[in-house]
Amino acid sequence: MTQPGLTKTGMIDFRGVNKWFGALNVLRDITLSVEPREVVVVCGPSGSGKSTLIRCINGLETIKDGHLIVDGQRVGDPATNMTQLRTEIGFVFQSFNLYPHKTALENVTLAPIHVRKIPRAEAEQAGRVLLAKVGLADKVNAYPAQLSGGQQQRVAIARCLGMRPKIMLFDEPTSALDPEMISEVLDVMVAVAEEGMTMMVVTHEMGFARKVAQRVVFMDAGAIVESGTPDEFFSHPKTDRSRAFLSKILRH
Amino acid sequence: MTQPGLTKTGMIDFRGVNKWFGALNVLRDITLSVEPREVVVVCGPSGSGKSTLIRCINGLETIKDGHLIVDGQRVGDPATNMTQLRTEIGFVFQSFNLYPHKTALENVTLAPIHVRKIPRAEAEQAGRVLLAKVGLADKVNAYPAQLSGGQQQRVAIARCLGMRPKIMLFDEPTSALDPEMISEVLDVMVAVAEEGMTMMVVTHEMGFARKVAQRVVFMDAGAIVESGTPDEFFSHPKTDRSRAFLSKILRH
């Protein structure tokens, strides 16, 4: 296994993390450090614990033992203000989870106004700029139901960027999309990565991984089985399990 | 356009079919004939009318004008017994649509027992064989909720085969699946095609199209824009629209 050293602290730092759902050990002894400005792609078969892994980072799941340090703060420690820490972390869901009763712009400005306490006018100004950046300048006042899946996901990304987070987490952001909409979302993600955001992305889009990831992490049955640069991983997978997995998803 | 002649009758025969949803002309003057044992792949951007096209074949949608002749019977004609005709046509949905309150075996045997009036024991015997054929011999008594997406879709295919249909229709059968499950479903579909089934498949899985399709039909805005062998279509798309579409879905 090729996790970076345990001594220095990255932006996201798993140290011997375990998590159970009932009797099921969904995260097994995870040790993984993500540097600032690094883009890490997580892949692996369904049920291997990818979502659980990144959901732990902003405390959507709680961990049983081990340490998880994010931006210098220990997740789950009573002394850590999780609400505060979460404002530094953007999370993009597979199912978008836009607020259906708010327009695109309102979705983007809601948290900045109420959490960051930015004046409304300023937040809206910034929100318009962000929506323009993800290519939705003309959809500012549309409700989620009036947008295609790809457009919704781009609003969701803008919503996260609106908080000016230090970290962005993506949980299969394109797997609920029609094929032709996938690229419009990936383009936005590439742009975000190129601006130097620290990112962890659960995805099977290998084109994206090749293009922007510094590292690919392969999980199976709750454990990190392999990790390396995209080239290493795709061309020379080291374990049988990763080979089998790659053969399945690359074949068609 | 390269539709086969209008005079001879194929297994599925669209002749100048139009369909409206309100003011929206979702099928425009469709003329298309599918021969027995032919496998036709339908692709095109979202909203182009692909689903509507194949849903017309078994009367899930009704057509406004033009003729649609399936297995020698005119769809929508009062003289045609649609319930009877539907038993000759299997339909596989993107969202599986298994009956959640029935086991895999019960899903497969329901229609044979109640529609074909096959004795239960015989139907169950046949059902087991079918489930084994799609690789689910050990999931006979599992409920849909206990199966992965790929397993559910394979049960759905077995459910159609149980009726011994002459035609199988597939509406994006793999687009709701995790990437590693796609191939297990495609494998089953390939096997069905190789046994000589007449098939129309809406899909963006170009590997599948290349492997078994005799023809690829490209739709846009309700019309058939292009149609040809997979090699012709993928290597030398003739229209701008098909080129733009292919560039989007093949890029990542």
Added chain:
Amino acid sequence: MIWQQFLSLAGSYPLALRGLGMTIVLSLISLALGTLLGFGLGILRTGGNRLLSGVIGAWVDLIRGTPFLVQIFLIFFILPEFGIELDAFTAGIIALTNLAACFICEIVAAGIRSVPIGQVEAALASGLSRWQRMHQVVLPQAMRIVLPPLVGQYVLLIKDSSVVSAIGLTDLTRVGWLVVQRVPNGLLVFFLVGVGYFIVCYPLIMLARRLERRMGAAHGEVQL
């Protein structure tokens, strides 16, 4: 004084039991009939026949929109003018069955509408007939949505059955009215009447809760 009233009340237990029995019998019969009828109406309501659905809808509105007491009066006192002579028990059963059917019709219709359209299409595509689709595919799934509110509605209907005392049936509520003439303590008497209903209704409420929880668990409730 209270103690003496209490003793006097305790002495009336045969009457109270008779009242409770009447409430239970009335409810049982009319809920059973109402459920059957309600399911039938609910299926027709969603059956695609616009006219039939409209007529059923209008009837349900009429019944839901008017006081039950008036409905009972009409059935018991006005129907005889059209040559339909009913005894109080039958009239009560008919009125309550009709009321139950109307409420249950709406619950069943909502349940049927909640079954994903894809299920119906799958059944249609495999050539199942109308009745087979309903019987094999739609209703079993609708039941999950229907059951909790159905049981909840039963509780409401059992309580509504007290209105039939207006046409002279000695149910639990009426026993309260009779007894309070002799033991003039409204608080005590109607508290005990309340206890009587509680004994009948509470198990049903528990059942509704359990059904709801089972559904909720299956659907993954949101955690706040």
Added chain:
Amino acid sequence: GTLDEITKRGELRVAVQTQGPPFSLVGANGERTGSSVELAELMAKEMGVKITFLDFDWDGLIPALLSGKADLLVADMTPTLARGMKVAFTTPYMYTGSTVFTKADSKFKTTGDCKAKGTKIAVLLGATGEKEAKAAFPDADIKSYKGGGPLLLDAVNNGQADCGVNDVSAVKGQSTAYPAGTFTIMPDLLSKEPLAFATRYDEPDLLVWMNLFLNQVTIDGRLQKNLDYWVNSDAWKKDH
């Protein structure tokens, strides 16, 4: 005629309201009894048929009669002229009147006291007491209750009303359920009102017969015996 029907049917159907002692009540053992009830039973006996009681709320009495569910009404009903437009009353068989009662220790000692503005007076909905209270206490706050005389006593006893107005016989009969001395019953009557039975105008034969019956029982003293037992004394208390 109706009488022939009753004979043929072998059953007299009588609508009653269980409004409390002494006229109509359900005894400790669940048996239906009271002054009016016994008179009705006597009627059936004289007709030579059996009796069926139909028990309704006040709301149900008139519809029961008008719809033919019952042959006659036996309730302590005052034959007002307005009501007489709809149903046929017999000649009155007794006279009573509305009286005022209060809680023994209250500041309302006389009927006059109750005339004060804002006095809360409990009456029975639709009963003649309601009309009379409105006339006698124009400044008072009249509250109409449903469900029978005993609830008026309960309301006054609980303090929801300062005084009650109801038929004097009813008040006397019903107050015995409380310890002696709970209520002050004013000696003066607000009015003198007759009580009568009712039937339909399309049953003239029955009406004539009922009047004849009342005549007979007055003459042979059976009516007086009934009233002495139920209305003019507490004698019934030890039996029921």
Added chain:
Amino acid sequence: MLENFSFRTIVEYLPLFAQGLVTTVWLSAISFVGALVVGIVLCAMNLQRGWLFRAPAKAYIDAVRATPLLAQLYFLYFGLPRLGFVLPELVVGILALSLNSGAYIAEIIRAGILSIPRGQVEASVASGMTYTQRMRLVVLPQAFKVTIPPLLGQAIVLVKDSALLSLISVAELTRAGQLLASDRFMPAEGFLTIAAFYLLLYYGLKALAVLSGRWLGTAGARA
């Protein structure tokens, strides 16, 4: 009873019916507002994690649902004076209706809140909102939409239940019909007239439900 049906008498009594209708409307309206308050409080208690708040709320809701309104009304009407509270009938009536409907409304609101997809809550958690912000900005506005139809259903029930207040001498709509029935011995006229008025209220509330649905539909999401 119908062949002599007297519209004239109904017209004569119309002012009384009108008064009764007005009373029914405003006392139902006040009771409904009260019931909303009771329901929100109960629901908030019921959604707490600790049993300290949950248990009493659950017990209350069950007790109310399992017993008839009549018993509850008398419990208050005859019971409160024993504790030294002699309240006017109207107040007792409104209190009883509020406390009764509140229990049902608590369940309606809870169902509405629980119907909000989990992802909505997670999205708001992930963007750093506090519990109250989540509730106020994300959950309640969406739950509100879901609860409107059942709340109006409960309003209809409440309007019809308010007829029971005639028992404790509140002069509402049903009472007007009873008066006509007992003064003039015209029950058919009395009861059919109140039925017509209740039906009017019912259709009014139903129209409101349709309108509010349309209004919410355009103002909010159609998802």
